Amino acid sequence: DAGVTQSPTHLIKTRGQQVTLRCSPKSGHDTVSWYQQALGQGPQFIFQYYEEEERQRGNFPDRFSGHQFPNYSSELNVNALLLGDSALYLCASSPIWGELFFGEGSRLTVL
Amino acid sequence: GESVGLHLPTLSVQEGDNSIINCAYSNSASDYFIWYKQESGKGPQFIIDIRSNMDKRQGQRVTVLLNKTVKHLSLQIAATQPGDSAVYFCAERRGSNYKLTFGKGTLLTVNP
Numbered sequence: 165d166a167g168v169t170q171s172p173t174h175l176i177k178t179r180g181q182q183v184t185l186r187c188s189p190k191s192g193h194d195t196v197s198w199y200q201q202a203l204g205q206g207p208q209f210i211f212q213y214y215e216e217e218e219r220q221r222g223n224f225p226d227r228f229s230g231h232q233f234p235n236y237s238s239e240l241n242v243n244a245l246l247l248g249d250s251a252l253y254l255c256a257s258s259p260i261w262g263e264l265f266f267g268e269g270s271r272l273t274v275l
Numbered sequence: 276g277e278s279v280g281l282h283l284p285t286l287s288v289q290e291g292d293n294s295i296i297n298c299a300y301s302n303s304a305s306d307y308f309i310w311y312k313q314e315s316g317k318g319p320q321f322i323i324d325i326r327s328n329m330d331k332r333q334g335q336r337v338t339v340l341l342n343k344t345v346k347h348l349s350l351q352i353a354a355t356q357p358g359d360s361a362v363y364f365c366a367e368r369r370g371s372n373y374k375l376t377f378g379k380g381t382l383l384t385v386n387p
Contacts, residue, residue, distance in 0.1 A: 168318075197373070206364050206377030207319065220373045254318050264375065266311075266318030 166191065168257050168267035176273045177245050185240040185270045189257030196238040197264065198230060199254040207254055213238055214260055242272075250274045287384045294352040296381045298365035301346065305367040309375065310339060310350045314361045322350070322363075352383075360385045 169188045177183050189196050195214045199207035209222035213232035227243045236257075242249055250273050256264040288294050300308075306327040311319035323334045325341050325348075332339050338351040348365050362382050366375040 204379075206366075206379050207375075209374035209376070212373045222374055256318075263321055263324070264309075266320070268316070268318050 168255055168265050170253075170255050170267040170270050172270055173268065174271045174273075176275060178275050179245055179247060181245050181274075182241065182243045183245060183272060185242075185253050185255075185272075187238045187240070187255030187257075187267060189236050189238070189255075190265050193257035193259060193262075193265070194236050195258050195260050196232055196236065197256045197258075198238070198240045199256065199266075200224070201252040201254055201269070203251070210240070245274045247274050284379070285382045285384070287386060288355050290355060290357060290385055290387050292355055294350075294355045294359070294383060294385075296350045296352075296363050296365075296383065298348040298350075298378055299346060300348065300365075300367050302367075302369065303343070303346065304369045305346075306370060307368040308339070308341060308348050309366045309368075310337075310348075311364045311366060311377075312359075312361045313364065313380070319364060355383075355385050357385045357387055359383060 167190050171186045197212040198210040201207040210224050211221040212219050216232045229241045232238045252269040252271050254266050254269045256266045258264045309324040310322040312322050313319045323337050323339050325332045325339045336353045340349045362380040364377050364380045366377045368375050
């Protein structure tokens with residue numbers, strides 16, 4: 165049984181560019197959450213998707229957007245990248261109120 | 276305010292000793308708490324959770340204690356092993372709020 169899978173694992177972008185990160189949830193999970201983890205910090209909640217809708221959003225600007233597909237997979241899009249967007253982006257899946265299972269993350273470096 | 280903080284950023288123990296990692300939270304409305312372990316280059320891994328109607332919960336080699344009076348959470352690891360070396364985060368959730376709020380983390384180093 166595959167766990168939460170994320171792609172790409174590492175990527176480098178320049179300021180002003182756009183990035184799309186992808187997540188496939190654990191089998192049987194219908195809810196996907198995205199977190200940003202800066203170096204040396206705990207993960208910060210970006211948003212959660214359930215039934216293809218954004219259910220809750222953290223304190224992140226509109227440059228951060230997402231999508232959930234009918235197969236429950238999800239994408240995180242970040243526009244107009246800033247140096248401060250450099251971080252590990254974590255996807256977590258769960259049943260709607262169940263335990264979160266995290267993926268290994270996508271390491272984004274913005275130059 | 277909204278915060279989940281940790282008392283110590285680093286903890287170094289000898290193999291075989293017991294480890295205690297502490298966490299303070301500030302909002303009395305928090306009703307669900309989780310401890311995660313994060314190894315270098317990996318995502319957080321669930322260790323154990325506890326709800327606010329409990330004071331203690333035990334797992335395999337781990338125990339979580341919750342003191343609601345002083346808003347304090349601790350993770351005890353028995354017979355700490357080198358494989359336990361990682362960053363440990365506490366996280367909390369409140370009521371119908373989906374998001375988890377994480378603390379900054381404690382780096383546990385186990386010396387052989």
